[in-house]
Amino acid sequence: MAHHTYYPTRIRGLSVRDIRFPTSLQSDGSDAIHPDPDYSCAYVILYTDTDVKGHGLSFTIGRGNELVVAAVKSLAPVIVGRQLSDIYGDFAGTWRALTSESQMRWVGPEKGVLHLAVAALINALWDLWARCERKPLWKLLVDMEPEKLVSTIDFRYIEDVLTREEAIHMLKEMQPGKERREERMINRGYPAYTTGAGWLGYSQEKIEGLLKEYMAQGWRHFKIKVGQDLEDDKRRCKIVREIIGEDRTLMVDANQKWGVDQAIAWMKELAPYKPLWIEEPTSPDDVLGHATIAKALRPLGIGVATGEMCQNRVIFKQLLQAKAIDYCQIDACRLGGVNEILAVYLMAKKFHVPVCPHAGGVGLCEMVQHLQIWDYISVSASTKDRIVEYVAHLQEHFKHPRKVNHCHYLAPKVAGYSVEMWEESLLAYEFPYGSQWKKLFTEGKYKDPRTSPPPYVEHRLKGSITQR
Incomplete structure (x- = not known):
């Protein structure tokens, strides 16, 4: 860790705020399980003994956001007052201290509200580290020696699938060509798909208009929500396929609506519309159910994608072991921040499963661009079968929002994790x-x-x- 004259030495305090946006008024974000989401976040600022601050957040969809805020406050003593050299010198240990606080872990462990709170704190710590190093987060990760990066990961519960030594070897193998791949991310960016026309609460006219608008902008990959009514899903898939044509890609997302047998039967009905994947077909915790669905749908050319609500690296380990997913969808807030996400990327690499992050929400697009760019440069060296979700709303509330050009995320240039929000937005939308x-x-x-x-x-x- 480089030391500069401005480098802070300790965390002296934090603030956490309940920020909510009334997106349900326009049905933005609506799906088969969540018809009225108000996109929200627990927004954390870490204060140091200098002017350098760390900004982090955890995404929710309205009611319940106050629970994450309360959990952040409960976990704050684990990091407030600590020296940065101690935190980043043993980041895996810091992560474990947050996830294994002797009494707090009882209301987890490593899942649910508590893990969302851990993510907000950990995301803020990474933002702070990147700011201290004057680098965007993806660049901080790319420039780390493999041994240093792997030292940030807690391998407990996953060493039967991935060891530290294997992870270091993977990263060292990918060192050649990193400069060329980095240049490509800066100049061209990472390919994206849009869910912007696919919310379940949208009218047919709105869907058709948005699809045509996105196609005119050059978009080639589209995702729509399904799962409430089979005949309506068939009608909507038919409309979308007719508008986008056979040469563009359609994905569908059920947001955990179905049981296992229902998912298989429903997707056989939607198979004629050639979806690339069905996302979250059933409970996010049902590893063997996902495996059953994946086995049944592969002959139809339909993959299974999940991870948006996958609670930790252990469930991802099992999904990969069971051949239950064809696309691995990490979420920047559902998992316990960057440390745990790095572990999932490396496990997915070992099992040859492409990572296609879930985004949208509040700040998710801003965060996952860093993670996927790091993956391309340092881990996978490929965009084949890989694509990042993109939704255009709420970006105006961020000081340095994601930039998309020709349907590609451009590598961020500003130091940090890209989630600092305008104070005016925080004041207007604090709940x-x-x-x-x-x-x-x-x-x-x-x-x-x-x-x-x-x-x-x-x-x-x-x-x-x-x-x-």
Whole structure:
């Protein structure tokens, strides 16, 4: 770790804020399981003993975001007050300290609300490290010696599939040609696909208009949501395939709607529209169910993709071992931040499964571009069968949003992890006191939680809870 005169030495404090955007009003993000998402994030700032700060976030879709905020506050003592040299000198140990805090881990471990909170903190720590080194995150990762990068990963529970020595060997094998691949990412970028026309709550007219608009911009890969109604899915897939033609790619996403047998039967009905993959066909925890679906659909030329809500590297290990996925979809916030994500990329490399990150949301596009660019330069050296999700909304709230040119993510040039938001946006959309939320409550578009009585009141003397 290089030391500069401006380099901070310790973390002196943090803030975490509940930021929410009212995306449900336009059905943005709607799917078969989540019809009314309000894209949100627990937004963390790490303060140091200099002016350098670390920004990180964890994505949610509205209610429940306050739980992640509370979990971040509970985990804060693990890192606040610590020296940066201790944190980054044993980053795997820091990660384990957060995920294995002796009492907090009981409400995990390494899953759910607690892991989302870990991700927000870890993402902020990586942003801080990259800022200290004056590099965008992808460049920080690319420039690390293989031994140093691998030292940031906690291999507990996955050493039966991938050892430290194997991971180091993989990275060393890919050293030749890194400069050429880096130049390509800077000049051309990484290929993307769009979900922007595919939300389930959109009307046929809106879908058709958006598809034509995206095609005019050069997009060749499109994903739509499915899973609520079979006949409607067939109708929508037929419309999309007719508009985009046979030479462009269609993917479909059920967002965990089906059981195993239902997924197989439903996708056989959609097979004539030639989807490249079915994403999240069933429960994200059902490894063997995914394997059964994948085996049944491969003869039809349909792959299985999952990972958006895959809770940790252990589930990914099993999905890969069981040949249950054809496309590995990491999420920058569902896993416990960059450290754990690096482990999944390296396991996917060993099993020859392409990684195609889930994005969209709040800040996910900004983050996954760094990860996938690192993968191309340092791990896979290929964009074959690999593509990154792209959704255009909410980027105006970020100081350095992702840049897409000719349907490719361009390698970020600004130091950090690209998730710093404008203070004006934070003030406007902090829930429930931000100016935009006050306006929506006044207009009656949302129920005001500050004045609405809770459905339950506690009778402290009786020690019971009674419904109103």
